[in-house]
Amino acid sequence: MPDASLYSVGQRQRRMPINASYIYYDCMYTRNLVDEGNGRFNLMVLCWGEGHGSAIHDHANSHCIMKMLQGKLCETRYAWPEGSEMKNDAEELKELEKNTLDINEICYINDSLGLHRVENPSAVNPAVSLHLYSPPFSSCSVFNKQTGQKSTCKVTFWSKYGEGRNRQIQDARSPEDN
Ligand SMILES: [Fe+2]
Numbered sequence: 132m133p134d135a136s137l138y139s140v141g142q143r144q145r146r147m148p149i150n151a152s153y154i155y156y157d158c159m160y161t162r163n164l165v166d167e168g169n170g171r172f173n174l175m176v177l178c179w180g181e182g183h184g185s186a187i188h189d190h191a192n193s194h195c196i197m198k199m200l201q202g203k204l205c206e207t208r209y210a211w212p213e214g215s216e217m218k219n220d221a222e223e224l225k226e227l228e229k230n231t232l233d234i235n236e237i238c239y240i241n242d243s244l245g246l247h248r249v250e251n252p253s254a255v256n257p258a259v260s261l262h263l264y265s266p267p268f269s270s271c272s273v274f275n276k277q278t279g280q281k282s283t284c285k286v287t288f289w290s291k292y293g294e295g296r297n298r299q300i301q302d303a304r305s306p307e308d309n
Pocket of ligand 1: 188189190195247249
């Protein structure tokens with residue numbers, strides 16, 4: 132369980148505890164919406180079970196900031212595929228760097244910095260991270276590591292505002308959701 136944390140956004144110093152209401156585990160990592168920022172951002176808590184990871188994805192022209200609240204995550208960054216989509220070139224994505232994110236560490240990415248995959252490398256410990264996406268987005272692109280092929284992925288929430296776990300959404304979710 133992460134410690135209760137507070138966040139503030141903009142001049143109004145919005146404050147809200149991040150607590151157990153946002154912590155859900157399932158067969159893959161869960162995305163739990165904390166605040167929509169009047170349409171300016173999405174703040175969410177992501178809960179990563181042992182070994183859970185995302186697909187390689189972009190960030191739909193948004194800024195993404197994430198902070199570790201519990202456990203560790205491994206981030207692997209990749210360059211954008213070089214082949215033209217029209218030519219349907221197949222080329223493995225080039226790995227740029229690997230970073231380990233420890234508790235309280237912060238990571239930033241946007242599309243100009245490349246793509247990434249995030250995973251919980253632990254076989255015994257879950258991990259929890261706080262993510263801010265601005266502007267918010269409802270879909271992004273995911274990439275095949277071997278071919279660089281891109282596909283569109285709708286992003287969904289397992290819970291909203293600390294309640295209303297939506298099993299229907301979760302069950303329908305693509306395994307390549309970010
Ligand atoms: Fe990401």
